[in-house]
Amino acid sequence: MPTSEIIYTGELHCKATHTKSGVVIETDAPTDNHGRGESFSPTDSVATALGTCMLTTMGIAANGRGLNIDNTSAKITKIMASAPRRISEIQVEISFPPNHYSDEQKKLLEDIALNCPVAKSIHPDVKQKVTFLY
Numbered sequence: 001m002p003t004s005e006i007i008y009t010g011e012l013h014c015k016a017t018h019t020k021s022g023v024v025i026e027t028d029a030p031t032d033n034h035g036r037g038e039s040f041s042p043t044d045s046v047a048t049a050l051g052t053c054m055l056t057t058m059g060i061a062a063n064g065r066g067l068n069i070d071n072t073s074a075k076i077t078k079i080m081a082s083a084p085r086r087i088s089e090i091q092v093e094i095s096f097p098p099n100h101y102s103d104e105q106k107k108l109l110e111d112i113a114l115n116c117p118v119a120k121s122i123h124p125d126v127k128q129k130v131t132f133l134y
Helices: 042-065 103-114 117-121
Strands: 004-010 013-018 024-028 073-081 086-095 127-133
Touching: 024 042, 024 073, 042 086, 042 103, 042 117, 103 127
Parallel strands: 086 127
Antiparallel strands: 004 013, 013 024, 073 086
């Protein structure tokens, strides 16, 4: 079974349907590349996937250890390069609620985030700058 099915709907827009759940996301080309910026661009989705993967894997680890990371948030900044046009850097700023994590818990959460599947799938030429705020 495919993970998703994508339809190009015209005018630089795509509609992607998650096969298992039926959830739909739409993309548009960015304004600096002929689009209108009406939705996530494909490269926005890649950068955003890094942040959601980090939060998700930390959540899995936290649940298994009785830690609460509810309301932890991430701000993602994607930096593009040209020639060839590509993502050159993804900046992730992760902010935790005031839960008084121990140094050991912080190290665990940070290691899990930095080694999430998306982080390990992004090409090594793409700089990943991650900041953890407690």
